[in-house]
Amino acid sequence: MSDHDSHKLSFVQRYIFSQDHKVIGIQYAITALCFMFLGLVLMMLMRWQLAYPGADDPSIPIFGKLLKNALPGGKLTPELYNSLGAMHGTIMVFLGVVPLAVGAFGNYLVPLQVGAGDMAFPKLNMSSYWAFFIGGVVMLSSFLMPGGAANSGWTSYPPMADIAQGGLSAQFSTRLLSGQSFWLIGMVFLISSSLLGSINTIVTIIQLRVKGLTFMRLPFMVWAQLVTAFLLLLAFPPLEAAGLMQLADRLVGSNFFLPAGLVVTGEAVGRVGGGSPLLWQHLFWFLAHPEVYVLILPAMGIVAEIIANNTRKPLRGYKSMVYSILFLGFMSFIVWAHHMFLTDMGTVISAFFQTTTMIISIPSVVVITAMVLSLWGGSIRFTTPMLFALAFLPMFGIGGLTGLPLGLAATDVHLHDTYYVIGHFHYVVAPGTILALFGGIYYWFPKATGRKMSDVLGRIHFWPTLICLNVIFFPMFIQGMAGVSRRLFDGGATYTHAQPVMWTNKVMMMGAWTLALVQIPFIFNFFWSIRHGRKVGPNPWEATTLEWAAPSPPIPHGNFETPPVVYRDAYAYSQPGCAKDYLPQNEPEVG
């Protein structure tokens, strides 16, 4: 579709049901950011509850009054706490971070970075966003169901998830109109959305690269998105099947995950059974471990782009990084049962999964080492995106290293299902991925709007966010060491072994509430800069990759004025014999 045609598009076609990858990317970004903020609010409520579990403790400020009907006495009930826990995880992973990292950054950048006019299948792209949107609405509406939103954890382990919230009721409507059933239906939409998106990304990268853009000239971000897309394509279908099987257990009385002879609150369940609760765990983690890399690979891609640009030198070991993430993608399919060491696992199987887990740490070490070593010999500009990208490295480092004692089955015994686990994966995803995503927003904002976000506000956003994230997540390792279980409504007050570390609950609560507060500069900066940010040219960072060859914002439905041609590697910074310190991929050879 030419530029001329795009003028004839109505508002709805242009901004709502758009088929332009850039508009869809921004739709994903804004929707996902809203969901992430909601996920944070749910966590604020939970953190308050954990800090003040007693009946006489102070009630929740602000929300306690705002949500009088849902929060009796301004406090959470155990039911609601469990709902918030399940929904926080679901929202952050499936409605926040993945849509932002893959839906937003992947959609916006992949066609631009391969020099294409759009995604290979624009209509598919649009349907992917709207499937995601419907999934989100279904998830949110589950809060209105009798019994509240799903409360069996984001992992939704049966038999609990099968029978929770009226799953055994005689009334079909009770079984259907329940948080857990809606969670499953919502997941089916979200998974379908990811599948549509991943096919699109794969085809776009393989088929639509412009002339001269060989695979080894691709920006690392494109490689990261390609591997991510394969993970989504191959890992999500088992969970989609598992979700439908659990839905069948709840709605039509099948017994995929129900063994015989269950007795719930003194009453025999009366199902024939024969199913296996462990089957769900295998199907779930077969997705959910690759999912970890879906969360982390795009972040690595963003960080690699920002580091190359802000050190003014090529990435060190680009090829080894590419091979590492390909290997990592493959390995991520054979580590899933390290989440299940305590499900009665023998020596051989546990040795296998411990070994694959140790092996998968190697490519991560290679990628992170390559990024750190890339700094050496450069000229480091501490721009706002660079601050976030640099902070990603040690934060992801902590997240990765703390995976070791969990990946070794013998130490996992004490740490399994404790706050140590929560600390570990949050360091990977929150101070890790989310900081990288923020960095990406600051970095590509000028491309999408033609304006820069304020650096002053960026710094006011960065430093407190970094500190708060550590204040929230570091104490979790201490709690985990003490053996405090996750998902406890009273924060461990019942347990004697939790008493020495109960004080950390108050620290984490203050961290969480302050974290929400210090997002205000970001939110303001984001919306204010769209209209009032400093105007910049198409390539404000003096970068080399193809998206910077397009105007800012790129042309609707087409991106480039003329299709670019690629002459060199992605990161030709500070090349000898070249007057300026960067050589864009599309610039013909000089001299």
Place this chain on the structure above:
Amino acid sequence: MLELFHKLGLPVDASSHGGSMDQLMIYVHWFMLILFVGWGLFFVYTLIRFRSSRVKKVDPDGIRSHAPTYLEVAVVVVEVLLLIGFSIPIWASRVEDFPKPAEGEPVTQIHVVAQQFVWNIHYPGPDSIFGRLNGELIDSETNPIGLDSEDPAAADDIWVVNDLRVPVDIPVLVTLTSLDVIHCFSLPTMRIKQDVIPGMEIPVWFLPVRESGDEKWQVACAQLCGVGHYRMAGRFNVVKEAEFEAWYEERLAEMAANADDDW
């Protein structure tokens, strides 16, 4: 580092096998700490040395040294050592070297029946044979595990709720089952944690090497099991053998008296 961990809240270890797990925990954390600090120092030094205001000319080739590769190889070697030298053997002894009551070893046998949100604990008594359980006989007040009193083997059995007691210095063999959902049987002071999965019978064992005394040890549920998960805690006492036997007799008499009342 063990003292530091205990200061940070690591519970005491009173089992025969927990020491090796704690030892591995220490090695792994030293390894993590050394990597993070070394790597962090390099990171900070690099940021200061190569800040743009100080650098006149960029070196596009960067580091030429092979040190990073050696470091990566060293990481692999340490991981292999931790895995093969410690984790796999420790795990093997947990899941293969079960005490063998059938061969006449003195073993405290226990059947734990988990349900929302209590731990029912079933002891076989002097005959070492668990009485038959029948789901249809379950009554949450009088017979939470459905013990069939018609079975002669059940005559010397007892059950208790949220009150796990074992004699010191005798291996304990616990069989875990669940009536309803997945629970997780956790004894932090024994470095024991094992999922309890409905439809499966999962054994787990430990050897308590000292008495609990005045310390309030607990059995905890470590897997989200519903609305009362947070309060699914039971007492856990390790006592002298004689004390255990006296308690057992007392409970047996109490159950007999209750049965007579029902009659």
